[in-house]
Amino acid sequence: MRRVWGIIILLGFLIAVSACSQEEDATADGESTITYAYWDKNQEDMLKGIVQEFNQEYPNIHVKLELTPYDQYFTKLDAAATGGGLPDVFWMNGPNFVKYASNDMLEPINEYIEEDNLDLSPYPEGLLGLYQYEKTTYALPKDYDTVGLWYNKELFDKAGVSYPDETWKWEDLVDASQKLTNPDKDIYGVAAYIQDAQASYFNTILANNGYVISEDKKESGFDDPNTIEGLQKYHDLIHKHEVSPTHAQMETTEAASMFESGKVAMLFQASYMIPQFKANEYTNENVDVALLPEMKKRANVIHGLGNVIAKNSANKAAAWEFVKFLSSEKAATMQAESGIIPAYEGTQDAWLKSTPNFNLQAFLDMAEVAEPYPVSKDTDKWSSIIQDNLAKAWSGQMTVEEASEVIDKEMEKVLEEE
Known part of the structure; x- marks a missing residue:
């Protein structure tokens, strides 16, 4: 009898396994x-x-x-x-x-x-x-995604400024921004926003030979003079050259929205914004994109x-x-x-042809000088530290050097715990 029950139990087990297997196999086909x-x-x-x-x-x-x-x-x-x-x-x-x-x-x-x-x-x-x-x-x-320099052709034409091209250095960006800025009409040459690190200040850090995090993910780059200088140059667009909306203004109205309404002439922005700029009637007709200007080198983040x-x-x-x-x-x-x-x-050819009125080749060219998006196990923790302290610097509560010093110390604490 025990043998019979053993056979019955075994058969029941095999049937159950078979049923589970069929159920899993049916997941894709059923x-x-x-x-x-x-x-x-x-x-x-x-x-x-x-x-x-x-x-x-x-x-x-x-x-x-x-x-x-x-x-x-x-x-x-x-x-x-x-x-x-x-x-x-x-x-x-x-x-x-x-x-x-x-x-x-x-x-x-x-x-x-x-x-x-x-x-x-x-x-x-x-x-x-x-x-x-x-x-x-x-x-x-x-x-x-890579990052390019979007620009408003209509505003450039009205100001008599030549469009950005592959020869542009950082000084050319500053010079053009000064010519494009018109306080009487609330028009700014560029938007030095920080809300999207990937599309904004990460790129000035890299282009200035700085870094956000070391390759071994153990050290912050915010004590590196090149990193600090890359941030300072971007910060100066607001606080020294006065060619960008303030941080407070861009907290109220996104930089991309200002660009879409013709209030900002240039914008660092990633390729993921193409659908939005293509769907907007004004930007679809009046803007284009070029390579980011060269600082100590030309560089950008890829993700x-x-x-x-x-x-x-x-x-x-x-x-x-x-x-x-x-x-x-x-x-x-x-x-x-x-x-x-x-x-x-x-399949990138189809992408290039998808929007012929934008110079999408710029994003493919930027891929050739791209560096990986900085990450570690607890990226969110130190990203928040960076954003919170840069926001204080951008709003004038502390200097870029002071913010960088705080970021470096707090970020390294996070990295030590990973």
């Missing part, structure tokens, strides 16, 4: 719903189009899009992670990746890549490496997003098929046509 979280409303229509194309191949996998503005995005994700309710697939960036990977919130995808024999050669190695933690891959690259799968996703097979499609040549081409630089090599 009816299932997955959630996809992102933060850029400018890309919403393009993402809807990608989902429609995905459903041509996988009609039984339903994708629910979840838009959350960037300033709320990671707060919402952190709360969802704590409660075990992360979206199945979601956008990830460099500053937050290590935190999520090291806390076992993301699904490793090495085995998926190997099983599908997925060719990774079309993706830039730097972007693949950005989403690797302890030699494990967690994301496929979606896109990348790219990755699509990741939640470790606790109940639909991992379906999620993987979607992630794989999101990083495919087809999806990359659709991104390119919408104005986003795709990570998939060979």
Whole structure:
């Protein structure tokens, strides 16, 4: 009798295993719903189009899009992670990746890549490496961004100033800004904002031979004279040359909004703003983009997003098929046509042709002099330290040197604890 019961139990176990296996296999081929979280409303229509194309191949996998503005995005994700309710697939960036990977919130995808024999050669190695933690891959690259100097052709023409080009040095930017600034009409030559570090002061630090964080992620760069000088030159646009709106003004009205309304003639801004400037009738007709001016060298920050799968996703097979499609040549081409630089090599031509009235080649050229976005395990902690203290310097409460000294000390404390 015991033998009979043993056989029955064994058969029951095998049936259960088989059922679970079928259920997992059916996730990608059967009816299932997955959630996809992102933060850029400018890309919403393009993402809807990608989902429609995905459903041509996988009609039984339903994708629910979840838009959350960037300033709320990671707060919402952190709360969802704590409660075990992360979206199945979601956008990830460099500053937050290590935190999520090291806390076992993301699904490793090495085995998926190997099983599908997925060719990774079309993706830039730097972007693949950005989403690797302890030699494990967690994301496929979606896109990348570099930074250029956007300028208003109408304002330049009215002031009789030549457009920016590859010969421009920092002094040329200052000189042109002085000629373009018209206090009587509340028009400024440039906007020296700091709200978006990637698009603003990170670039003057790098171009002045400074650095934000050391390559080994152990030291702050804010005690380096080149870093401090790079910040000072950017700060001087407001407080010395008076060719930029004040920090208070740009806290009330975003620098990009001022640029879109013709109140600012030049703006450091990343390629991710192309869809917004393209959609705005005024900027679509009146602005263009050039290389950033050279300081001690020409340099800028490069960063790219990755699509990741939640470790606790109940639909991992379906999620993987979607992630794989999101990083495919087809999806990359659709991104390119919408104005986003795709990570998939060979599809940038479509991106260049997507907006012929903008000199998008400038962003590809800036990629050749780009340096990785500065990150560590607790990027958010020291990023807040930088932002809080630079805001005090930009509003005149302390000098750039004083702010840099505080940042350096506080940032190194954070790095020591990592």
